[in-house]
Amino acid sequence: MNPAVTNPGGVPALTKKDFATDQEVRWCPGCGDYAILNAVQQVFPELGIPKEKFVIVSGIGCSSRFPYYMNTFGFHSIHGRAPAIASGVKLARPDLSVWVATGDGDALAIGGNHIIHMLRRNMDVKVLMFNNRIYGLTKGQYSPTSEQFKKTKSTPFGSLDRPFNPIALALGAEATFVARAIDIYANHLKEVIRAAARHKGSAFIEIYQNCNIFNDHAFDAVREKDTRDENAVTLEHGKPLVFGKNRDKGLRLNGLDFEVVDLSSAGGSAGDLFVHDETAENAGAAFLLAHLGDRPGAPTPIGVFRRVERPAFDEMAARQIREVTEKLGPGELETLLNSGDVWEVGP
Amino acid sequence: MNPAVTNPGGVPALTKKDFATDQEVRWCPGCGDYAILNAVQQVFPELGIPKEKFVIVSGIGCSSRFPYYMNTFGFHSIHGRAPAIASGVKLARPDLSVWVATGDGDALAIGGNHIIHMLRRNMDVKVLMFNNRIYGLTKGQYSPTSEQFKKTKSTPFGSLDRPFNPIALALGAEATFVARAIDIYANHLKEVIRAAARHKGSAFIEIYQNCNIFNDHAFDAVREKDTRDENAVTLEHGKPLVFGKNRDKGLRLNGLDFEVVDLSSAGGSAGDLFVHDETAENAGAAFLLAHLGDRPGAPTPIGVFRRVERPAFDEMAARQIREVTEKLGPGELETLLNSGDVWEVGP
Amino acid sequence: MTVDTKSTGTRNVQRLERVVIRFAGDSGDGIQLTGSQFTATSAVAGNDLATLPDYPAEIRAPAGTLPGVSGFQISFASTDIYTPGDAPDVLVAMNPAALKVNLPDLRPNGVLIVNEDAFAEKDLDKAGYTVNPLEDGSLDKFQLFKVPLSKLTRTALEGVGLATRDVDRSKNFFALGMMYWLYNRPPETTKRWIRENFKNNAVLAEANLKALQAGYSYSEATEIFQQTYDVPPAPLAPGRYRNVSGNQALALGFIAASKKSGLPLFQGSYPITPASDILHELSRYKNFGVTTFQAEDEIAAIGATIGASFAGSLAITTTSGPGVALKSEAIGLATMVELPLVICNIQRGGPSTGLPTKTEQADLFQALYGRNSEAPVPVLAAATPGDCFAIAYEAARIAIKYMTPVFVLTDGYLANGSEPWKLPGVEDLPEIPVRFRTDPEGFRPYQRDPGTLARPWAVPGTPGLEHRVGGLEKQDGTGNVSYDPLNHELMVKLRAEKIARIVMEVPDVEVFGDPGGGDLLVVGWGSTYGAIHGAVRQKRSEGRSVSHVHLRHLNPMPGNLGDVLGRFRKVLVPEMNMGQLSFVLRGRYLVDAQGLNKIQGRPFTEAEIAARIDALVGGKK
């Protein structure tokens, strides 16, 4: 059961402060992680879930210190394995609200396999992936999301790996909820987190997060006030894709390619713009949008790319146990031990 | 360098027999693996690559016994790790033709992460993934490609996992060459293998392979003579998508959805059929095609979904070494040891 | 030991104390089935017994070849027995390859039954015979019975309505019928099994029933065997019995622990030979509230297990050596977060992929030391298939009581082998009290129980107990991250001390033989129990001063072990490895333990151990 759904009321009203711990927050001053922490601490009290029902699991990395600062049950585990541990928690206790806090290295380098398997299973766990396109904690090596040819500690002559597109990867893994947000745009980030919490099943949120020590300015185009409106487009369910400081640009499909339409010019009409549908059965549009930002001139989408309903793994697992129990009757140890060919040896 | 390209001639003509080993082939009689072995043994001699330049790396599984039966250099490694080992071989010796033989479990369960990373890097390694939708060697547990609710040894009441779509996953991982073939359709399979060999960079081929012991009939719809023409559509570069026993059905795009057109009926016209372009920059069409088979009534595509040129990782790595060496001069050990603040202690 | 198996020339029933039979054939021949049916029947007949299945790594190696040979050995007796026997008294060989592979083990004058229909030239070829061994006199020293099994089965099944290929599949039941007749065993248990198992396929059921009966009748009618045998029931301790394999018993042990503790059972696993059957077994018991999770790999399997443990389940993960290697990092995490879970290693031949279907006990070092840094974990090992139940149960109990991961070691031989198992009374099983922390007052995640040093189990969902755990060093008491040097040393020592205190749960070793000491003490662990015990009994009966101690707890070891070792002039440690326990005993107790090491993927025979005992304390010359 989704605790957000089954515990709608009766819970004492919580506030942001309830979710803060007594541990000093130990990220670098200026790190984008602070903003994310802030957003989560603001959203959690709204969800109508008792505090003790939250579990936050993380791996290793700057981002993975997240649980220490959230006054919920928390597990700062080992590098890359948070989705596996979270899956165990959720399977054992489907009534809990289980979250994973992870980084681009933790989730997509060492932990890539666990993430994609959790997503395809649709385990009801929410993933907050702090993407700073760098390994922060180990002091600045390139990550699987770093741009190609990046000079880092481990690649003084430039990296050679082509990066993952985390949204495309999640879609390729059949994820049912895929979204992107930006650390410092609190309202949008909170909206996305809320939507993930409401979603029944796996939710994957990529959060662009600035690491001002090892990869400063990585997201300036979409993160700085003066450039972001031109470079980012916010996906809104049921609405046409419009962006630009003056909301004067739109996106239209031409065959399988998106193209930018100048709404202010004569030829541009809002009528033929692409209308975003988070819930489309067909993940094709989401996949196309995922790659939109790769193309020069095209904006980077933020928001919910895909949100479709599928039975959650943990729910099905619990149901299977119920159904088999109903069918066969509750297991009796005595009977079980005595099953098969049993014989008696007399005294 | 791609050996297929750099060794165009001067190689003594090889035959299928040259690629057979003295080891008894130990798959179950009737196993689809035999057909794949046969196809590969037929294609390899054609490639103009000296026999000793082939390396086949595998993991563990029935499929992974493949190297034992190929008279090339071979490495039957550990479960899931073939892509990593193959990457090391290729990086160390870019002149070799490096192949991975793997199964759906080996490649997508334990080995999922290595596969997707190798694909995004575009390491020039070719992957033959024998997809029998089951764990064969361990005697019949469901795999990450098994259909949901499957009853197997480990899921007597039905599995709960939603399967991966291997083609979609590879596309989501930014693969540059993605294809699908069927074990027993030798000519098509060989064509696809040839195309993979010619491709410079990672190639991922999903091969539907019948495991007649633990998952017989899994692919009957597209594998049996009498049903396949209706259920499979062959992707041909630059050609419209047509299928059916009488080639009387076609596929047309309607927005982002494919729909089947009855070419024999009045309304059906071959003119507006979708024309397949393997080399489209935009992977959107390939992604849509990957999910085509999920929909009732729509055929399962086989052939090359995507084939785009990107620099191969191994090539770039070799070039980087060359370029840095040109720039800094070949490293001298004596100079290196003596670099930094060096001082002399007199006798 | 068999009393006398020689043919006397007249048909009669001879009473034997012990018989060893080996069925062998192609992996497609249903040998494992035949063997387990004979086992079930012998069990019901009240014999003590032990079995050893032996099958190839390939699913189906090419029919008729040597690598494709599958075997099943059973020893059954009217006395206590400890092993499936050394040399078989009877060999049933379904084809030339099976004959070739197994003949060297058959004892002189043993009974040899072959399917002569399978000795055509091409069959001989595949097995590498240049001349037909049935005809060249090379089998003269055995009691050879050439039976046209295929032909007889076909005749018997005429009209059943099966294709020849399918008819031929029933010939194992024909052979089984013959063996039942030979050993005066009623075929009823097997008939019941056939009816139950083929209930959805009436034709196959009928075919197999007919073949079984035909084999039985054929033996009676033709009087092919001039003598039949009877092995009376063994004087087993009174009680209810069933036959279990080690993997079954292990699964049952965990279900029992789950029931007794009141905790739901969670299994995170990834298939691997020879551990997969535990997953197969447990996945059938959903109505016991069991959650089985087939993960994407071994790391995810233990990851989910740790998560389930954190969330309050009785959580276990099952695998074999290569899987344990992958789990090592996570096991370290489990020692740091001090959560209860059980890691089962069904050992197999190594290193690396090694001999996946063969047995070995070479992962003791890995269990004890196979992690980074100081991460001690209790290690238990089962001695017999039935003992797997008790070990699983005990491991779960210790894990919960001490809040620690626990290792259980068994091996391929125990996992697939079986023995009659006296059913424990559910009420006799030790209690497994679980005390989840619920009181927020004064709660500190690493506050330890003064007796066990266990920290509290405070599961998510409990109001007021919100806390964080993780792999960084923890501050004593609070569990907060701490880089304090002295705290680190304290915590390393506390974790070690907690495991050391588990010695309180470990019974002192009991010496079989001379508790006061003597010439030689044979120390074993794991599946060597039967072979060592048999050999030591035999040598004692010959008057040797030799005793046996068998360890079920490898860490911590029994408190009196050092003392006991000191009482013997020599210490011998037979192991299916290069001397791992032996090294540990040397290191811990500075005792000059000697190893008897067999690394052949198959268990010791009693004779091998007996021979070494002779060499050490003088035997018959």
Place this chain on the structure above:
Amino acid sequence: MTVDTKSTGTRNVQRLERVVIRFAGDSGDGIQLTGSQFTATSAVAGNDLATLPDYPAEIRAPAGTLPGVSGFQISFASTDIYTPGDAPDVLVAMNPAALKVNLPDLRPNGVLIVNEDAFAEKDLDKAGYTVNPLEDGSLDKFQLFKVPLSKLTRTALEGVGLATRDVDRSKNFFALGMMYWLYNRPPETTKRWIRENFKNNAVLAEANLKALQAGYSYSEATEIFQQTYDVPPAPLAPGRYRNVSGNQALALGFIAASKKSGLPLFQGSYPITPASDILHELSRYKNFGVTTFQAEDEIAAIGATIGASFAGSLAITTTSGPGVALKSEAIGLATMVELPLVICNIQRGGPSTGLPTKTEQADLFQALYGRNSEAPVPVLAAATPGDCFAIAYEAARIAIKYMTPVFVLTDGYLANGSEPWKLPGVEDLPEIPVRFRTDPEGFRPYQRDPGTLARPWAVPGTPGLEHRVGGLEKQDGTGNVSYDPLNHELMVKLRAEKIARIVMEVPDVEVFGDPGGGDLLVVGWGSTYGAIHGAVRQKRSEGRSVSHVHLRHLNPMPGNLGDVLGRFRKVLVPEMNMGQLSFVLRGRYLVDAQGLNKIQGRPFTEAEIAARIDALVGGKK
């Protein structure tokens, strides 16, 4: 040991034998940089030296807090020294937190230099001081120098054109300038470094140069120190020297092995503290033909390494304990396929994530035993930062000669610590002959060299040598898959024997002290070398019968070790773990080795070891 550091009241230069300085401040204060500059200058001045950096696990813990404190200790001397020193003679504390963390270590009457500008109330608060320690008399037992470092630096940098925040960053150079004056060191080396390092930022270069000079001039002008010190050059063996850290030396060792063997170097790695710097270092040397591959995880890293080895590279993988745990399965594979590679474990505090930036040597068991089944691997351990070069080189040589994976153990202390290192002559390095098999005639993949038992290295691309390797058991000679029981035993023993023969490469241990035996032998391995050696020298100078043996080869161990151990009445094994080497010595040699175990994430001091020596063989009362 310092001869005399007491202030005499008049300005003069006093000659000292040894000085220990610790720089401490916020992690943003450039402490590591300051320390390494002082180190470089002392090295060039010809001192022997040893360093110990100590930094927090967080990238930037909140400024001014205790967890954010970073430290760097250097000991430099005119004599041979072995450790960075026990108690510092001088402490430079940039803020209250640094003072609080480090003061307990400062020796009585030690020099204490503090930045008094950093002692405002909010700074004191963050460090948990309720009263200002600069004013409450609590520092009276030290020579306290309160310097307004921030203010002085700002004054000095007026007009350079930097924001205050950036100006403040230069205060470490001011402090460094003061220390250079105090120890009569020319600031030239550092000036050169600043110019080189900030060549793209003229403003910063000027600022730092000015700050350095200002600190120097300030000390001279104000005569704040009534005395300066001179530590003359140490009588190092003649030759060319440079200062290296362990990680640098390790990287150089592999490059040297690559050059000498003629094999391209391949490194497969995944970043992890404290091993990442090896990857950073090697990735700079592409013009040496080095391929560095940052893999997606540790398993892929060793996978690629095995692949590169198969393809004929000198292949290495570098990591720390948790990474080794993940590699264990693949290491087993490497032992089975018998390919040469080197696995470096830069050990850190554990278990699990443990204390990632702290040192420990608790992965010896893991290196020796941390795999499934019998998969023996040679294990080498470096004793000092400079020794990492020789160990890396030797590991590569053995790997190639014996066709085997080889473990190299160092630790965080060696990795980040540094010492003057005498440059080896390139021509003096032992040859590393490589004989790839090229002749197809009679080629068998597992045909062994009769001397070393190495199998041939037949790399892909060689015509006629096509063959298959893998993790299943191999047939002796042919390398074909074999399930034959006796072949398995043979192969297990051959693999073990091959590793055992590496003893031919291992020099006999040399006893420092009394080779003929005595009261006490202290046996060490790894980074404890300096502390043990210093303590043993000291105790010998006091007349104790104590000797030292240091193991660089942990498997196989030197051939004469058993003999040597037997010559001493007691054996003491100091280790930064719970007694791992100690246990191995007990198990192998049945010697009653005692442990001195420190598990605090930091190295032994000489005093700690000396104290235990006293306890065992009677010391000064």
